[in-house]
Amino acid sequence: MHVGMASIFQNPGNAGGVSDYAIYQQDLALAFAAEGLGFESVWGVEHHFTDYTMTPDPVQFLAAVGGHSKKVKLGTMVIVLPWNDPMRVAEKVSMLDCMTDGRVILGIGRGLGRVEFEGFRVDMNESRERFVESAEMVLNGLENGYCEYDGKHIKQPRARIRPEPFRSFKNRTYAASVSPESCSLMAKLGVGILVIPQKTWEEHAADLDDYNTVYRQTHGVDAPPPYVAGWVACDKDPGRAEEMARKYIVGYWQSVVKHYEMQSSHFESTKGYEYYKKLNETIEEHGVDGMAEFFLDLQIWGTPEQCYEKIKTVHTRMNCCGFTGIFSYAGMPERTAVNNMELFAREVMPELKKLGERPAFDTDNEQAPAFLRAVG
Amino acid sequence: MNIGVEQIMQSWGYGDIPDEQVYDEELKIALMAEELGYDEIWVVEHHFEDYSFCPDNFVYLSHVAALTKRIRLATGAVILPWNEQPLRVAEKAALLDHLSNGRFVLGMGRGLSRREYDQFGIEMEESRGRFDEAAEMIIKALETGVMEEHHGQYFDQPRAVIRPKPKTPLAGRLKQVAMSPDSVEEAAVLGAQMMQFTYKPLETHRDEIQQYNAAYRQHHGSAPPVPIMTDITVCDSNADRCAEHAHKYIRDYLLSVMHHYEMMGEHFKDAKGYEAYGDTAVAMREMGLDAVAEGYVAGQVWGTPQQMLEGFEKRREVIGDFDALIIPRFAGMPFDVAERTMRTFAEEVMPELRSWDRQASRAA
Numbered sequence: 115m116h117v118g119m120a121s122i123f124q125n126p127g128n129a130g131g132v133s134d135y136a137i138y139q140q141d142l143a144l145a146f147a148a149e150g151l152g153f154e155s156v157w158g159v160e161h162h163f164t165d166y167t168m169t170p171d172p173v174q175f176l177a178a179v180g181g182h183s184k185k186v187k188l189g190t191m192v193i194v195l196p197w198n199d200p201m202r203v204a205e206k207v208s209m210l211d212c213m214t215d216g217r218v219i220l221g222i223g224r225g226l227g228r229v230e231f232e233g234f235r236v237d238m239n240e241s242r243e244r245f246v247e248s249a250e251m252v253l254n255g256l257e258n259g260y261c262e263y264d265g266k267h268i269k270q271p272r273a274r275i276r277p278e279p280f281r282s283f284k285n286r287t288y289a290a291s292v293s294p295e296s297c298s299l300m301a302k303l304g305v306g307i308l309v310i311p312q313k314t315w316e317e318h319a320a321d322l323d324d325y326n327t328v329y330r331q332t333h334g335v336d337a338p339p340p341y342v343a344g345w346v347a348c349d350k351d352p353g354r355a356e357e358m359a360r361k362y363i364v365g366y367w368q369s370v371v372k373h374y375e376m377q378s379s380h381f382e383s384t385k386g387y388e389y390y391k392k393l394n395e396t397i398e399e400h401g402v403d404g405m406a407e408f409f410l411d412l413q414i415w416g417t418p419e420q421c422y423e424k425i426k427t428v429h430t431r432m433n434c435c436g437f438t439g440i441f442s443y444a445g446m447p448e449r450t451a452v453n454n455m456e457l458f459a460r461e462v463m464p465e466l467k468k469l470g471e472r473p474a475f476d477t478d479n480e481q482a483p484a485f486l487r488a489v490g
Numbered sequence: 491m492n493i494g495v496e497q498i499m500q501s502w503g504y505g506d507i508p509d510e511q512v513y514d515e516e517l518k519i520a521l522m523a524e525e526l527g528y529d530e531i532w533v534v535e536h537h538f539e540d541y542s543f544c545p546d547n548f549v550y551l552s553h554v555a556a557l558t559k560r561i562r563l564a565t566g567a568v569i570l571p572w573n574e575q576p577l578r579v580a581e582k583a584a585l586l587d588h589l590s591n592g593r594f595v596l597g598m599g600r601g602l603s604r605r606e607y608d609q610f611g612i613e614m615e616e617s618r619g620r621f622d623e624a625a626e627m628i629i630k631a632l633e634t635g636v637m638e639e640h641h642g643q644y645f646d647q648p649r650a651v652i653r654p655k656p657k658t659p660l661a662g663r664l665k666q667v668a669m670s671p672d673s674v675e676e677a678a679v680l681g682a683q684m685m686q687f688t689y690k691p692l693e694t695h696r697d698e699i700q701q702y703n704a705a706y707r708q709h710h711g712s713a714p715p716v717p718i719m720t721d722i723t724v725c726d727s728n729a730d731r732c733a734e735h736a737h738k739y740i741r742d743y744l745l746s747v748m749h750h751y752e753m754m755g756e757h758f759k760d761a762k763g764y765e766a767y768g769d770t771a772v773a774m775r776e777m778g779l780d781a782v783a784e785g786y787v788a789g790q791v792w793g794t795p796q797q798m799l800e801g802f803e804k805r806r807e808v809i810g811d812f813d814a815l816i817i818p819r820f821a822g823m824p825f826d827v828a829e830r831t832m833r834t835f836a837e838e839v840m841p842e843l844r845s846w847d848r849q850a851s852r853a854a
Contacts, residue, residue, distance in 0.1 A: 123654070134654035138588040146556075162581065168653040170581035174552045178589045181556025199574055201610070205537065205545035212513050213553050233650040234575065273609035276543030277509030 115429065115469045116436035116476055118155030119455065120191055120343060121145045121175070123168040126369055126445045134168055140448045144441065144455055145175075146182040151459035154476070155187035155219065157343075157438050160194050162230050166373035173206045180214035187475065188214060191308060191343065191438065192223035192290045195248035196241045197234045200268055203248070204255040204275050212277040219475055220256075220283050221308055222249055223290040226374050226390070239385040242299070243267060249289075249303055256283045259485040282481045285474035288341055293389035297321040301328035306473075307340040311412040312393075315431050322432065338474055339435040342428055346439040347415035348458045358450065359415035365444030367409040371402050414439065418461035425466060435473040437466060491843050492813040494530030495523045495832070496566050496720055502540040502746040503739075503822030509543065515825050517554070519818060519832060524558040526836035531558075532566025532597060532815060538609050541750035548582040555590035563590055566685070566815075567599030567667045570628070571620035572610050577650055579624070580631035584656045592658040596632070597685060598625055599667035602767070603751050618672065618763035620644045625680055629664065632656045665718065670766040674698050678705035678714070685718040685815070688789055692808040695719070699809055719805065720815040723792045724827065725835040735827055736792045742821035744786040748779070795838035802843065811850070814843065 121144060125137045148156050156179045158172030169175050176188040188210065193203055211218040224245035225231060231238040247265035255261035256279045262272040288306040291297050292313075300307055307325055309318055322340060329337035345363050349355035371377060376397055381390035397405050414424050425437055439458060442451035481487075497516045501507055520531050533550050536542035544550055551563040563586065573579050587594045600621035601607065607614040623642045631637035635655045640647040666682035668674045677684045684702050686695060699717050706714035722740050726732035747753060754775050759768030774782050791801035806812070816835060819828035 125653075133657075135588060135657050138654055142589070163651050163653060165653065169585070170578065170653070171548070171585055173546070174549050174582055174585055175589070177549045177553040178556040181553045202545065206549050209513075209545060209549055210553075212510050213517065213550070232648055233577065235646055235648065269611060271609055271611050273538045276538055276540075276545070277513060280508060280510060 115434070115466050115471075116154050116341075116473050117152075117463045117466050118157055118187070118189065118436065118438040119144070119148050119153045120157035120159065120189075120438050120440045121169075122159055122440055122443055124366070124369060124443050124445070125165045125168060126365065127165060129445050132445070137168065140451065141442050142178070143448075144451060145179050147455075148179075149183040149186045151456065152463055153186060153459065155189050155436075155438065156183070157189040157191040157219075157221070159191050160197070161227070161373075162197070163233050164229060164373055166227075166369050173210050176218070177210055177213065180210065180217065186217065187219050188217050189219035189288075189438070190221045191310075192221035192288075194223050194225040194230070195252070196225050196236050196244040197230060198248070200248035200251045200263075201261050201270050201273065204252045204261050207252075207283075208256065208275050208279045209277055211279065211281065216281040216479065218283075218286070220287045221290060222252070222287070222305070224296070224386075226292075226387070228375055228378075228380060229373070238387065240267060242296075242386040246299065246303075249305075253283065253287060253303065253305070257484045259483065279483045280486065281479065282483045284481065285338065285478060291321070291325075293387075294321050294324065295386075295389065297325040298328040301325045301337060302332050304329070304333055306338040309340050309342045309432065309434070311342070311344060311428075312409075315412075315428065319431055339433050339471065341436040341438070341473065342432060342434040343438040343440065344425075344428075345413040345415075345443060346421065346441055346454060346458055347413075348418060348421050348454050348462065350417060350457065352417050352420070355416045355420070358446075358454070359410060359413070362444040362446045362450075363410050363413050363415060364406045367406045368402065369444060370409075371397070371405075377402070418457060421458065421462045422465050425462070426469065429469055433470065435471055491811070491847055492529045492718070493840055493843060494532055494562075494564070494813075494815045495519065495528050496532040496534070496815045496817045497544075498534050498542050498817055498820060499536070499544040500540070500542050500743075500746065500820050502542075502750075503742050503820075505822070512543075515819060515828070517557070518825070519828060520554045521557060522829065522832050524561045526832060527840065528561060528836065530562040530564050530595065530815075532564040532595075534566055535569045535572070535599075536603075537572070537606050539605065539750065541603075541746050546582075548586050551594070552586055552589045555586065555593065560593075562593045562595050564595035564665065565597045567597040567665070569599050569601040569606075570624040571600055571612060571617045572606065573624070574612070576624040576627045576645055577631070577637050577647060580628045580637055580652050583628070583632055584652050584654055587657045588654050594658070595663045595665060596628075596660065597665035597667065598628075598682065600673065600763075602669070602764070604755075604757055604761075605750065605752075614764070615762045616644065622676060625666075625676075629660065629680065632660050668698075668702070670764070671698065671701065672763060672766075674702050675705050678702045679709050681706070681710055683715040683718060683813075685720060687720045688791075689786055690789075692805060696809045716811045716813055717809070718813040718815055719809075720817065721790045721792065722820060723790060723798075723816045723818065723831060723835070724823075725792065725795065725798055725816075725831040725839060726827075727794050727834060727838070729794050729797070732793055732797075735823070736790075737787060739821045739823045739827070740787045740790055740792065741783045744783050745779075746821060748782075754779075795834060795842075798835070798839050799842055802839075806846075811846075
């Protein structure tokens with residue numbers, strides 16, 4: 115497996131008067147240390163306006179990580195296409211790739227936070243359509259060297275992407291996908307799946323079966339294996355590890371409920387988000403605290419051995435080619451986050467790297483985009 | 491005197507080099523700027539063409555921030571009318587501020603190239619209105635940490651909080667490229683230090699600076715900041731080689747400008763907010779390309795260190811004190827020529843320019 119880490123820059127409630135800058139110092143130090151600790155990729159997410167996750171531009175964050183490192187891959191987890199001008203997405207992704215010797219892994223998604231759709235004045239009902247149009251334009255653009263689109267939402271006169279893509283994004287593009295409908299959509303687009311665990315592994319596996327089937331039907335070849343992310347709380351002492359998990363992973367879950375308004379009824383009436391109504395009902399049934407137990411169970415915590423076993427179980431179920439851990443979140447103190455990440459790197463990561471297959475972006479990353487191959 | 495480097499990310503004139511080579515060379519120049527004691531790195535926003543490509547200068551500067559410790563990092567400029575989400579500009583500025591430990595400088599501009607406007611699908615006629623509206627939204631957001639609800643002619647924006655929160659006050663870090671009389675006025679109103687590319691007669695620059703100073707005093711009641719003057723330059727202690735390179739590459743650069751901006755085109759005179767360029771275009775058509783190119787090469791400060799100091803001195807006599815930006819790499823110039831400019835300028839021109847400040851403070 116490939117092993118990465120992600121930075122999410124949470125500052126829940128500015129607890130104890132912690133400044134955003136202090137959070138940045140803490141999480142940047144971890145991201146910059148990742149390569150030295152043996153991580154193979156650093157991932158950034160896109161969120162806006164709240165203390166939930168303060169990275170409005172993951173490409174910009176990764177440009178800084180790229181400057182601090184030589185070989186780690188740089189993954190977006192994810193760029194939320196409906197909130198972006200897709201022309202600019204194609205441009206900045208190509209630019210980051212150009213500055214970092216082709217180290218980018220492109221993750222895309224369609225967004226879930228109502229507060230973010232509202233801040234960008236994008237109608238959440240249109241998110242799936244906008245996602246599809248933008249993804250088609252960006253992915254074709256990176257392959258063709260120019261963008262051009264005449265869609266219902268996206269209109270782009272033909273324009274070249276400069277600096278131009280020099281390496282194909284074909285086997286290094288992923289999409290986050292939670293709802294079953296999205297899975298077949300991603301299969302059609304020909305991108306890999308990023309699994310950010312939020313439902314039972316059985317449900318995730320069922321979605322992947324659909325995805326694999328549609329992918330094979332559409333493209334005539336097997337789909338790439340999925341890539342999994344998870345929240346990690348690792349400590350040599352099992353009691354302390356559990357305490358840490360109950361405090362911070364549950365704290366993260368609470369921030370999810372708050373940011374996405376998981377207890378609000380708006381999903382029911384939002385086109386393309388009907389699936390979340392189910393989640394909504396589950397929360398109603400079990401309560402936020404009851405669901406916290408469920409969420410906790412999906413994540414990776416315990417002694418290094420326990421963490422390894424949990425990821426191995428996920429690997430067996432999902433046949434995933436990589437794992438990205440999140441080590442600093444929910445107001446975790448710096449010392450705790452550093453210990454968490456270092457212990458994982460020292461004792462869990464080496465074993466994970468021996469597990470199963472590696473993703474295509476690690477083994478086959480020299481292919482030029484279509485427009486350059488055409489030129490010869 | 492603040493002394494900086496402006497990077498223009500050009501492959502025009504370089505034949506068939508890969509775009510990565512442009513970035514390799516410019517990144518080397520950025521590192522050299524840090525090492526040699528320049529105060530600032532500026533980088534343009536341009537899209538789509540060989541003329542220049544840096545589609546997101548915040549991304550470039552975030553990368554440079556990680557490679558440097560000291561030097562200030564300026565968008566030179568972020569072209570507001572091409573950024574249809576002013577909110578994102580404010581967010582990226584705040585993020586760069588955090589990624590660079592407060593070394594960020596916000597330079598804004600409104601764009602001049604019809605080619606780029608067309609490829610974005612944005613009306614060039616709207617540039618003035620879009621710039622003014624977006625600039626105000628962004629500045630306020632960076633000053634308060636909140637982009638307030640706004641319903642204007644071009645932008646509708648619900649209230650949105652900027653996270654991470656802007657860290658360093660914007661005062662003293664706000665710049666604007668101003669090459670036309672109405673941009674000069676706007677820069678003064680916004681309280682932005684004015685940046686100009688030198689391509690007009692010195693007396694014209696002086697008049698615009700005076701216009702800026704008067705407007706600045708009127709709106710802010712305090713002394714205006716000095717202008718930033720930007721030169722396409724070659725610096726070399728070998729006078730003959732220097733002149734040869736200057737005449738070749740500065741002239742070729744001008745040709746790329748003429749092409750990219752369609753400087754002699756008829757479209758400016760009817761484009762709202764660009765009427766001044768229409769007059770320039772008429773004048774240029776009358777002069778002819780050769781004479782324009784000759785005038786342009788003569789108007790830049792370049793040469794041996796001694797010649798450059800004399801050029802700057804002459805400029806100071808006409809326009810008064812200024813900050814300096816140099817553009818060291820352009821129009822097919824081999825990297826070693828650009829590198830020589832960077833080093834020679836830093837070693838032999840910069841110390842003398844810095845001593846002007848000390849003389850001025852003694853005189854005061």
